[in-house]
Amino acid sequence: MIEEIFTTDSLVLLSGILFIVGVLTTKFSSRIGLPSLILFMIVGMLMGSFVYFDNAHLAQMIGVFALVIILFEGGLQTKWSTLRPVILPSLSLATSGVLITSGIVAIAAKLILGFGWLEAVLFGAIVGSTDAAAVFAVLKGQNIKPKIGATLEAESGSNDPMAVFLTVAMIELITLPDASIFSLIGSFFVQMVVGVILGLIFGKLAVWGLNSINLDSSGLYPVFATAFALLTYGMTAFLNGSGLLAVYISAIIIGNADIAYRHSIFRFSEGFAWMMQITMFVILGLLAFPSELFAFDIIIKGLLMSFILMLVARPLAVFTSTFKMNYNIKELVFISWAGLKGAVPIVLATFPLLANIQGSHQMFNIVFFVVLTSCLVQGSSITWLAEKLNLTGPKVSEPTHSLELVSLGKADAEMIEYRMEDDAEIVGMTLLDIPFPTGSLVNAIIRDDQLIPPTATTIIKGGDFLYILSSRKHKKEIVQLLQKKSKNDTEQVG
Structure with a gap:
């Protein structure tokens, strides 16, 4: 009994310390010009010196839950008027762009890492997509031109299905030799279609519910909206659709609709998304062991793969998949550089671990190193590059104070x-x-x-x-x- 109380009390204490450190870290990161998410991962790795954690399954569950909340908040903040003109290039980047990136990285993984072709393609699939959590976190509050910001956010919010499909498909082909690639391709299109349809349906249902149901407390409206995000993911995944895509689409619908207690919903979602970012990146940091991650062999191979991904694979994918789509050279260079890696590749790297694929531990360590490099090098230089390329727009101010009625109850106001x-x-x-x-x-x-x-x-x-x-x-x-x-x-x- 005493042991159980000690464990519970320790967990509560650790959580409090973790979130306080996380909040203070965001302030510190803005001053030194580093993305806060990389500091969250470093905090996790440092905590690993005191807390042993190697549960890839739990890390995967926490990562997926956090991504649902982060994608939901990102979708709420996405303006349809800004998104509409860039839908086609964003979808092209999210599909053909991911395929091209994965293919080029796979060739490099075969030559540099010594993987078999299936394992090399699996590695390429894991790091082939940009990460919504990283992109939303780095672009938030920046005055990047709306067209470019919307392209990057829409791409990162919609490219997870392709990355997940490629990762799962490669694992099935490795573990199940009789698996058919054609049936897997058909499954991908089914996931996309189901994800889009259910995202639209649940988005409309959420708007109707928020405006039609009079709740006794204004604080319940943000909870109600978040519950719809979780319901959207769960039902879509249950029906073999892309839950993450459905959540992002439903959030865009909710965010662009005229809903009750809009301010409360947005602020709650923003705070909850920060909590999930801190939790997710710290947990993923705990999953990495510095003694393995910073071994000489991993560092050399990780740097080579990062170099090829950032300077070869991503730019070729961007320039090819947005050909004749009304982007100039400067914009394409910036989009290429801003293809950040983050939580999604690390979460996907847990899939081979759970499937006991040969070389999965080396794969996970190199993926983690690639993510660290991307966040450190690309994430810290995005604002500087945007200014050098003259891709910054006018600074849009946000109110530093909010005026809100929190106890209207059922009043019609x-x-x-x-x-x-x-x-x-x-x-x-x-x-x-x-x-x-x-x-x-x-x-x-x-x-x-x-x-x-x-x-x-x-x-x-x-x-x-x-x-x-x-x-x-x-x-x-x-x-x-x-x-x-x-x-x-x-x-x-x-």
Whole structure:
């Protein structure tokens, strides 16, 4: 009994220390220009000196759960207006791009690592895709041009099915000699189709549920939305579809819909995603043993594979799969360099371990080393490269303070948060002159991180964050009013 209490208490204490260190690490990483996720992995490896952990199955389960939450949060933040123009190149990168990358890396793995052809292709499949967790974490808060940022995020959010398919297919071909490659290809297309369809269905259901069900506490809405993410993955996987793809698609639908308690849902998802990133990367760090990882043989082979992946395979895949898709040389160079590796390759590298494939431990160590190299070299230089290539856009400010009603219960009211665009019709007008619906009230205006007490004579400016209290039935009307463009701007466009 005492032993059980000690184990439980130790776990709680360790979790508290872990999350505090993780949060402080994000602040530290931004100052030294390193992605926080690489520091999370280093923390995990350092903890390995005190905590022995070699449960690949548990690490895989935690990794998949964390990826569901991270993809869901990334999808919520994805704007459809930005995503729509880059769907075709993103899908091309997520499919043919992964195939080309995997193929080139497989040839290198055959020559450098001495694997058989099936094992070499398996290695290529594991590191062939970009990682959503790494890309979302590194691009968050950066002022990369929307077109480029959307391309990278959409690619990383949708290329997991191809990587998982190739990995599982190669394992089946290695362990089951009678397996048919044609049946595996058919299975891939079924997974994609099922993932897309169920992602659309569950996304629509989630929007309907969030807007139709009056919950007693506003704090339940974020939990309800997250539950839909888990349900989407579970049901899609149960029906042999791509659960990760379904989660990403459903999150995009939810994030671009007019939903109740939007601010609460977004903030909860962001915080939960950070918790999952810290947990996942630390656990994956625990799974690696520094004495094995930094052996001379692994370092040399890992550096060679990283060099080929970053400077040969990824650029060839990007330039080939986006041929004649309206990207210039600078943009393609940046997309090539920003193909970060992260949690997905490490999680996929646990598959061969669990299947007891010959050489799987060496494969895992080299994959881990490649991920570390990618995060360290590519992740830390993304912002610098974007500035050198003139691919940074105007800095978009976010409110540093939030105004939110947390105890409305079943009241028919909602706080609307909206950032005014420079070309909006009401910019330059006083609050008295703006035809807000009856009963609506502007409670606060945040301008340049300063609170502006609203009065009848307050003039609205571009970049202002308005917080408007209104009944839910007027929400759509208010949003349309805020989004309406000025007549001069409309005439110029016409």
